[in-house]
Amino acid sequence: MTSMMRNHSNQTDRKLWHMAAMLVCIVALNGCESVTDTFDRWRGKGPQPPLPGKRISVLDNDRTLSADSALASRPILLPAPTRNASWPQAGGYANHAMHHIQVADNIQKAWSADIGDGANDEERLNSSPVIADGMVFAMDSQSQISAYNVKDGARIWDIELAPEDDDEGHIGGGLAYDDGTVFVTTGFAEVVALESKTGKVLWRKNLTAPMRSAPTARGGRLFVVTMNNQLFALNSKTGETLWQHRGLPEIASVLGGASPAVDKGVVVVPYTSGELIALKVENGRVLWQDSLTAARRTDVLSNLAGIRGRPVIDRGLVIAISNGGVMTAIDIRTGQRVWGNEIAGIESPWVAGDYVFVLTTDAEIAAISRKSGKVHWVRGLPRFEDPEDKEDPIVWTGPILASDRLIVAGSNQEAIAISPYDGRILGIVDMPDRVTVAPVVSDGSVYFLADDAELVAYR
Numbered sequence: 001m002t003s004m005m006r007n008h009s010n011q012t013d014r015k016l017w018h019m020a021a022m023l024v025c026i027v028a029l030n031g032c033e034s035v036t037d038t039f040d041r042w043r044g045k046g047p048q049p050p051l052p053g054k055r056i057s058v059l060d061n062d063r064t065l066s067a068d069s070a071l072a073s074r075p076i077l078l079p080a081p082t083r084n085a086s087w088p089q090a091g092g093y094a095n096h097a098m099h100h101i102q103v104a105d106n107i108q109k110a111w112s113a114d115i116g117d118g119a120n121d122e123e124r125l126n127s128s129p130v131i132a133d134g135m136v137f138a139m140d141s142q143s144q145i146s147a148y149n150v151k152d153g154a155r156i157w158d159i160e161l162a163p164e165d166d167d168e169g170h171i172g173g174g175l176a177y178d179d180g181t182v183f184v185t186t187g188f189a190e191v192v193a194l195e196s197k198t199g200k201v202l203w204r205k206n207l208t209a210p211m212r213s214a215p216t217a218r219g220g221r222l223f224v225v226t227m228n229n230q231l232f233a234l235n236s237k238t239g240e241t242l243w244q245h246r247g248l249p250e251i252a253s254v255l256g257g258a259s260p261a262v263d264k265g266v267v268v269v270p271y272t273s274g275e276l277i278a279l280k281v282e283n284g285r286v287l288w289q290d291s292l293t294a295a296r297r298t299d300v301l302s303n304l305a306g307i308r309g310r311p312v313i314d315r316g317l318v319i320a321i322s323n324g325g326v327m328t329a330i331d332i333r334t335g336q337r338v339w340g341n342e343i344a345g346i347e348s349p350w351v352a353g354d355y356v357f358v359l360t361t362d363a364e365i366a367a368i369s370r371k372s373g374k375v376h377w378v379r380g381l382p383r384f385e386d387p388e389d390k391e392d393p394i395v396w397t398g399p400i401l402a403s404d405r406l407i408v409a410g411s412n413q414e415a416i417a418i419s420p421y422d423g424r425i426l427g428i429v430d431m432p433d434r435v436t437v438a439p440v441v442s443d444g445s446v447y448f449l450a451d452d453a454e455l456v457a458y459r
Contacts, residue, residue, distance in 0.1 A: 065362075065364055067377050068375050071374055072376065076420065077353065078352055079100050081403045082099070083101070083443065085442070087442040090130070090310065091348055094261065094262040095262065095313040096312045098350070098441075100353070101400070103441060104444060104459065109458055110445065110458060114453055114454060115454075116141075116146065116158070117142045118433070118454075119453075123141035124171055126171050127173065127174035128438050130175045130176065130177050131443075133177070134149065135149065135156060136457075139174065139175055144161070145199065150443070153455070153457060158199065159194065161184060161190075161192055173186055173214055173257075174214025174215065174259070182195075182196050182199075183217055189207050189211070191204070191207060191215065191222070192204050211226050211227065212227055213225050216261070216267075220235065220237065221233055221234065223260045225271070227257070229249055229272060231247070231267075231284075233267075242284075247271035258348075261312060267281050268320075270309075270310070272306035272307070274291050274306060275307075288335025290337070308346040309321050312351050316331065316332055317330065319351060321358060322344070323361065326343075327344075327349070327358065327373070328373075329370070329373060341368070341375075344361045345361055347438065355368065355369065355376070356368045363381045364381065365406065366378045379425075381396055381416070396408050396411075405418065406420050410434075411436055411451075412434070413430060417429075431448060433454065434450065436451055437449050445457050
C-alpha cells in the first residue's frame, strides 16, 4: 500500500512538473522571450539593449523590381547637363525627350505665386505649368489660366475659361505653348487658343468629349486626345479639324491622361484602353499599333490598362509605360518591340543617354537600360504617410533629371532628390502642400505646383 501511494505521489509530482514546464513555455512565448534569453536574465546578463533609431517596417519599402545582376555593378554614365531655355509643353518638348537638364548645384526658393483655386474633393490640379517667352503659364482647378513673369512671379494676365453655368466639378486638360500662342484643353469639351502676351482669346473649338490631358503642338498642328479616346489634329492657327482618329472605347480608366508625342512626321497617341498607335502627322494614316496590356493581371487596379504617362520619342525609339504593367521600347519606323518589361506606371518615363528612369505604381524609382530594358538599380520610396498603420498612401510624381539628381515630388508635401547613378537619397525639401503634378525645369529654375494652387520657383 505504501509502495502504491509512493508511486501515485511520484506520478502526481511528474504531472505537476509537466504543467509547470508548459506554463513556463507559455509565459516565455507570450513575452516573446527565448529560453536562452531567460537563462541569460537569470545569470544577470539580461537582453542586449536595442539599437538606436526609429523602427520602420521593411515591408514599407518592399520592392517588386530587382536589379539585373550583370548590370548592378556597372557604372552609369550620363551625358553632361545642358540648359533648356523653355518648357513649352507637357513633357518639355513635343517628343517628350528632355535628357539631362542643367540647374545650379544649390537651388533656393526664388518666389511663389497664387494661381487661383487649388485641388479639393471634386476638382484637382491636372496640368503642370509651361514656360516660354519669359512667362510661366498655369491652370488652376477651375480652368483659370494665368501668366507670370519668370523673374519675380508677378502676374501678367489671367482669364476664366469655365462656362458661367458650370456649377459642377470638372477636371481640366492642360496647356501647350507654340509660336506666341497658349493652347488649352478643358474638361468641358473645348479647346481654346490664347495670345500669350495678353491672354486674348484667338479661337475656340468644341469637340465630342472633355479632355484630361494637355495638347501637343508642333509644325502648325495641335494634337488633342478626348476622354472617349479620339485624337483630333487641329490647325493651330484656326482650330480647323484636319483629321481625326478613334481608338477603342474604355468604360473605366486611370484618372488623367497622356499627351501624344510628336517627332519626325509621326504622332504617337496613347489611349486609356492601353492602345499605343503611331500615325502620320499629315493625314492620320496608321503606321503601326501596339497594346500595353499585361497578359497577367493580379489586381483590380492593373485591370485599368490605360496609358497615363506620356510616351517618349527618342532617337528612333518610342518608350512607353502603362498602368496595366507593360513598359516597352518600340522601333518608330517598323512598330517592332525592341524590348519589353513587366513594369507598371502612370508617370512619364525620363530618357537620358543610354538610360530610362521610371517611377512605378509600387512607389519605386528605377534606372533601366535603354538598349535592353534591364534594370540597373531600384530605390523604394515611402508608401504611406503613416507607415505603422499603413494609412494615407503617398502619390509620387516625376521623375525629372536635373544636374545629376532625379527629382520626385509627393502628396506627403515633400520633394526628394535621388542620385541617378545608384539611387541614393540626396536630399528632401518641404513643399507648401501636396504635389500631384510633376515639377518642370526651365532656364536653370525648377517649378513646383502644389495642390493649394501655390506655384513655387527654385533657382
